Amino acid sequence: MLTYTLIVSLSASYSQSRYDEQVDVAYSIRDDRPVLRLVRPFMRFAQVESSSSIVLLLATCIALYLANSRFAPLYQDILRLPLKAGVGGTAFIWPVELWINDVLMAVFFLMVGLEVKREILIGELASFRRAILPGFAALGGMVVPAGIYLALNHSTSTAQGWGVPVATDIAFSLAVLGAFGKRIPLALRVFVASLAIADDIGGVFVIAVAYTRELHLAWIAAGAGIFMICLLLNRLGVADLPAYLILGALLWGCLQQSGVHPTLAGVLLASTIPSRSFLPADHFVEGGQVRLREFKRARDVAGHSRGARESLQGLAHYLRLVESPLDRLQAKLQPWVSYGILPLFALANAGISFHIFQPTLLKQPAFTGVALGLLLGKPIGIMLFSSLAVRLHIADLSHSMTWKQLHAVSWIAGIGFTVSIFIAGLAFGDGPEYMQSRMAILFASICAAMIGAILLRFAPSAVSPQCEAHSIDSALA
Structure with a gap:
């Protein structure tokens, strides 16, 4: 664990290594620090588009192995190991699993919130015409799976698990697309990414509405006050992330005491992080050139002088102002979330013992509801709502992608995994239904990935506008 943490820490610290290497080449500078020689192999791996998904898959396989080996008791004991942390007289004593699921996952949802905000403001969701199709698809991919689950679990104690099959795992979904390389049009990748982001928004809403415990209004009011202070800092132009x-x-502490799930603090905080630059680009260039000239003069006169240090500090201040706090925080969190938090979540939650698998499991309403919701509800909902949006002329399908390709990725969207497992924990706690749900999520995600990849392999790579009307009918037939 210590070695893994060290690798993630070094990778996060040197996440700009590709840029640094480009600068080194441009200025004929070679950085031979031993730590860089150690980290660069990991960074080359991290630059591969699907690398984070590979790490997540590896963590899942390790968890499955541990849960089904002679190390299973030790694995469970580690997850239940109590850890204490606190400030002053306030201390939390929680098992390792709870620290991961309630604390570290709040950082994950902070990352999700930053990505959603960025996409809504300046990304693929900023344009109504571009956002409406994946938005409709995401809505269908949530409503239909939830409906299938409730149809199989109505009037039972497992009905509260309806939110489990509504989620799409963006990391694994994009990894499946990445395996096809340039055969996949950019419009299709954008569609899947936008669908997953819209799905994340819906998932956060589901967690907030459906899986909130008994509310304590005093703590909610305290949390609302802190949230308003964050908004005020944004309006005042405070750019310091700390x-x-x-x-x-x-x-997070207020929500944890209020009954609202504390991971939502990450989403709320993300909405307050400024997304604008506080220094125009031309002013940065002019001011940066002045500071660089001052630095050169100071170094020529006195070497490591106070003037040189002040010039560097001024340049660093310009850098903080020209890059939006949202982009800065997102860049810092990305390696920690992708290579630290999500793999740890998989290690803690994907450890499913196959000894519980019996033929009778297939008849359990929680298992069938989750499995059919993800495996059938996702493609049916996505295709149904997408076709309605296009037929009603609310949205348009890009000419660079076909309906058969969209049909293929609608199956890939059935890969639930991370958020689905998270919601299952909220819905069922440590009960037997939680284990059944995790088994169903694993089964459905594997099947969805395989079916989607096969369909995508044989889907046509382009469609002409003349064939578009015919292709939708053949895909839905």
């Missing part, structure tokens, strides 16, 4: 992160930690 101020937001400290308030975010306090917001």
Whole structure:
């Protein structure tokens, strides 16, 4: 664990290594620090598009092995090991599994919130015409799976698990697409990414509405006050991230005491992080050139002088102002989330013992509801709502992607995994239904990935506008 943490830490610290290498080539500078020689192999791996998904898959396989080997008792004991942390007289003593699921996953949802905000403001969801199709698809991919689950679990104690099959795992979904390389049009990748982001928004809404415990209004009011302070900092133009992160930690504490799931603090905090630059680009260039000239003069006169240090500090200040706090925080969190938090979540939650698998499991309503919701509900819902949006002329299908390709990725969207397992934990706690749901999520995700990949392999790579009307009918037939 210590070695893994060290690797993630070094990778996060040198996440700009590709840019640094480009600068080194441009200025004929070679950086031979031993730590860089150690980290660069990991960074080359991290630059591969599907690398984070490979790490997540590896963590899942390790968890499955541990849960089904002679190390299973040790594995469970580690997850239940109590850890204490706190400030002053306030201390939390929780098992390792709870620290991962309630604390570290709040950071994951902070990353999700930053990505959603960026996409809504300047990304693929900023345009109504571009956002409406994946938005409709995501809505269908949530409503239909939830409906299938409720149809199989109505009037039972497992009905509260309806939110489990509504989620799409963006990391694994994009990894399946990445395996096809350039055969996949950019429009299809954008569609899947936008669908998954819209799905994340819906998942956060489901967690907030359906899986909130008994509410304590005093703590909710305290959390609302902290949230308003964060919004005020945004309006005042405060660009220092530590101020937001400290308030975010306090917001997490308030939600944890209020009955609202504390991971939502990450989403709320993300909505307050400024997304604008506080220094125009031309002013940065002019001011940066002045600071660089001052630095050169100071170094020529006195070497490591106070003037040279002040010039560097001024340049660093310009860098902080020209890059939006949202982009800065997202860049810092990305390696930690992709190569640290999500693999740890998989290690803690994907450890399913196959000894519980019996033919009778297939008749359990929680298992069948989750499995059919993900495996059938996702493609049916996505295709149904997408076709309605196009037929009603609410949205348009890009000419560079076909309906058969969209049909293929609608199956790939049935890969639930991370958020589905998370919601299952909220819905069922440690009960037997939680194990059944995790088994169903694993089964459905594997089947969805295989079916989607096969369909995508044989789907046509392009469609002409003349064939578009015919292709939708053949795909839905």
